[in-house]
Amino acid sequence: MRLGPTPVERLARARADLRMGVPVVLGGPSGGLVFLAAETLDPARLAQLTAMAAHLTLVITTRRAATLKARAYDGDIARLRVPADASPGWVHAVANPADDLKSPMKGPFQSLRGGDAAPHRAAIAITKSARLLPAVLTMELSDPAAFAAEHGLTMVLLAEAETAIQASSPLNPVVSARVPLDVSEAGRVHVFRPEDGGEEHYAIEIGAPARNTPVLARLHSACFTGDLLGSLKCDCGPQLRGALAQMGREGAGVLLYLNQEGRGIGLANKMRAYSLQDQGFDTVEANHRLGFEDDERDFRLGASILKQMGFSQVRLMTNNPAKLAMLAANGLTVTERVPLKVGETGHNAHYLATKAAKSGHLL
Numbered sequence: 001m002r003l004g005p006t007p008v009e010r011l012a013r014a015r016a017d018l019r020m021g022v023p024v025v026l027g028g029p030s031g032g033l034v035f036l037a038a039e040t041l042d043p044a045r046l047a048q049l050t051a052m053a054a055h056l057t058l059v060i061t062t063r064r065a066a067t068l069k070a071r072a073y074d075g076d077i078a079r080l081r082v083p084a085d086a087s088p089g090w091v092h093a094v095a096n097p098a099d100d101l102k103s104p105m106k107g108p109f110q111s112l113r114g115g116d117a118a119p120h121r122a123a124i125a126i127t128k129s130a131r132l133l134p135a136v137l138t139m140e141l142s143d144p145a146a147f148a149a150e151h152g153l154t155m156v157l158l159a160e161a162e163t164a165i166q167a168s169s170p171l172n173p174v175v176s177a178r179v180p181l182d183v184s185e186a187g188r189v190h191v192f193r194p195e196d197g198g199e200e201h202y203a204i205e206i207g208a209p210a211r212n213t214p215v216l217a218r219l220h221s222a223c224f225t226g227d228l229l230g231s232l233k234c235d236c237g238p239q240l241r242g243a244l245a246q247m248g249r250e251g252a253g254v255l256l257y258l259n260q261e262g263r264g265i266g267l268a269n270k271m272r273a274y275s276l277q278d279q280g281f282d283t284v285e286a287n288h289r290l291g292f293e294d295d296e297r298d299f300r301l302g303a304s305i306l307k308q309m310g311f312s313q314v315r316l317m318t319n320n321p322a323k324l325a326m327l328a329a330n331g332l333t334v335t336e337r338v339p340l341k342v343g344e345t346g347h348n349a350h351y352l353a354t355k356a357a358k359s360g361h362l363l
Ligand SMILES: Nc1nc2c(ncn2[C@@H]2O[C@H](COP(=O)(O)OP(=O)(O)OP(=O)(O)O)[C@@H](O)[C@H]2O)c(=O)[nH]1
Pocket: 219, 220, 221, 222, 223, 224, 234, 236, 239, 260, 261, 262, 263, 264, 265, 270, 273, 274, 283, 287, 317, 318, 319, 320, 323, 355
């Protein structure tokens, strides 16, 4: 075995590079591209790339293109030609909807069609997984390996990236320890670490739930604002505490705390979504304007942790039918849905109604 990084490890490096504004090279079957996240693009690197290439391309998702009224010829993404005199401000404004209402006219855009959009699609997926806005500046390369070596850049092969993006990284148990909780003195926290350098996830086990009967379970997605700050915009805090309290009352249960903040878009993007909500958009529209789908979570994580802990049957506390379907599709038996209706406030009534109307949440 070589000591050097595996494809999955190179992808983890690529995510860290993108977050810092360092370009990443994608090698395709014939040529490839170098790309930068639009969000972290700095003026010096834009000037360098502009000097190197006849033209640059800005790739956005079709969700974002719809708001910008730009044509999308590549299914879920659109490739826009970058004007020769484009400033960093232009790139940021196309990527980030913050000022859409203040300065609506950014176009007209010239969308590219034909050619191979697979590397562009992979670049968007890698950038999303780095929890950055899904918009990337790209330059075509005829010899990606030589370019990466010359500039000391991380290079990932397209096929390897595509495989790693589809796969769910294995999650390994790291440690577990007793933590007495107010809901039950018999609390235990387990930490799981993915092999792809992503966020760790936790399981909070209450009591000693039997492995051969259905366990009272909750899949909770991290919500910094709701869980910790007591935000009134959502129902996460009361749901977290309500679920733990019920497990305490029944004497047994397992709550998975999945670090998929903001339905998988990260806290910075969730705060961008909140800003858009203050401009009048609902929770789903805000995600779309940012270029994301309504829900970017990987629901396979929860199933993987439950199975590793030895559970095969659950009584799931949720109002979200997607979670029920996901567990069933990943080998768990959901014997019962336990509704979790707590924490409705004047501030979150519209949010909860939108989730019911647009995301199929059960009331
Ligand atoms: N993008 C985005 N995420 C939000 C918003 N409000 C809350 N969230 C996130 O939504 C997630 C809530 O997840 P869950 O508690 O699993 O709730 P759920 O999918 O609605 O399903 P159940 O609560 O099980 O019925 C958390 O990650 C929050 O951070 C929002 O307006 N935009």
